[in-house]
Amino acid sequence: MLVALLLWLAATPSPAELLTTAIAKRDAQADRKFTYREDREQWEASKDGPLKRTKFETYDVIMLEGENYRKLVLVNGQPLDAKRQKQVDEALEKARANRRRKFALIRRNVRVGTLADLKRLFDCTVTGEELVNGRKTWRMEAEPKPNYKPANADEQKMLNTRRTLWFDQTDGVEIKTVTLYTKNTDGFQPGTELETQFANSNGLWLADNLVFRFNLKAIAVVRIQGEARHRFYDYKLFQTDSKLIPE
Numbered sequence: 001m002l003v004a005l006l007l008w009l010a011a012t013p014s015p016a017e018l019l020t021t022a023i024a025k026r027d028a029q030a031d032r033k034f035t036y037r038e039d040r041e042q043w044e045a046s047k048d049g050p051l052k053r054t055k056f057e058t059y060d061v062i063m064l065e066g067e068n069y070r071k072l073v074l075v076n077g078q079p080l081d082a083k084r085q086k087q088v089d090e091a092l093e094k095a096r097a098n099r100r101r102k103f104a105l106i107r108r109n110v111r112v113g114t115l116a117d118l119k120r121l122f123d124c125t126v127t128g129e130e131l132v133n134g135r136k137t138w139r140m141e142a143e144p145k146p147n148y149k150p151a152n153a154d155e156q157k158m159l160n161t162r163r164t165l166w167f168d169q170t171d172g173v174e175i176k177t178v179t180l181y182t183k184n185t186d187g188f189q190p191g192t193e194l195e196t197q198f199a200n201s202n203g204l205w206l207a208d209n210l211v212f213r214f215n216l217k218a219i220a221v222v223r224i225q226g227e228a229r230h231r232f233y234d235y236k237l238f239q240t241d242s243k244l245i246p247e
Contacts, residue, residue: 015124021172037234044226063238065099113158137166160185173205189215
């Protein structure tokens with residue numbers, strides 16, 4: 001038993017090695033831009049307990065003035081009616097004009113940070129090996145550095161979480177991440193969880209599924225519990241000559 005443990009420890013990469021390799025892999029494909037389709041479902045807790053789907057929308061994520069733009073194309077699997085289509089078209093043209101004037105679009109997002117942030121702000125431990133979607137991975141746990149003083153609000157939000165990551169043993173990139181909120185963050189209560197999985201598409205690891213299990217306290221008397229489920233597919237590589245190449 002002791003010999004097996006020592007052999008496993010000798011073969012196990014350090015957290016720094018895992019993160020350095022994964023960051024390099026991500027950087028190598030960072031200059032590639034994609035268009036894709038996204039299905040978004042929202043499920044909320046009902047009075048009798050089970051989750052009920054309250055929204056199902058499909059978006060084309062297109063390239064608009066050099067950046068991705070999410071355009072609504074289907075609601076509950078059906079094309080938009082004329083009124084909604086007009087609203088969508090007007091919003092797209094407004095976004096185009098804003099981007100041409102380089103106005104920043106302000107959105108309320110859940111920011112979880114990058115692998116580089118993780119390396120800087122968290123203490124990480126490799127805790128074992130697991131199969132994820134049939135692939136051998138290293139599992140890593142990440143806890144906020146106990147004595148680190150956040151430099152800004154974004155860092156504090158990241159430190160309000162614990163992380164679990166699974167790194168592919170062959171390709172060296174993270175293929176699954178789970179972010180668990182341990183403190184109230186922008187109304188999201190402890191226990192809120194964000195899970196992201198990646199899939200290999202012609203040698204590139206791209207987001208495949210995202211599930212946000214939320215417990216949101218919007219105001220003092222309003223609480224919303226449920227899940228936001230996203231599926232990403234039909235990726236196409238976008239090139240500067242505007243040609244789309246299927247991935």
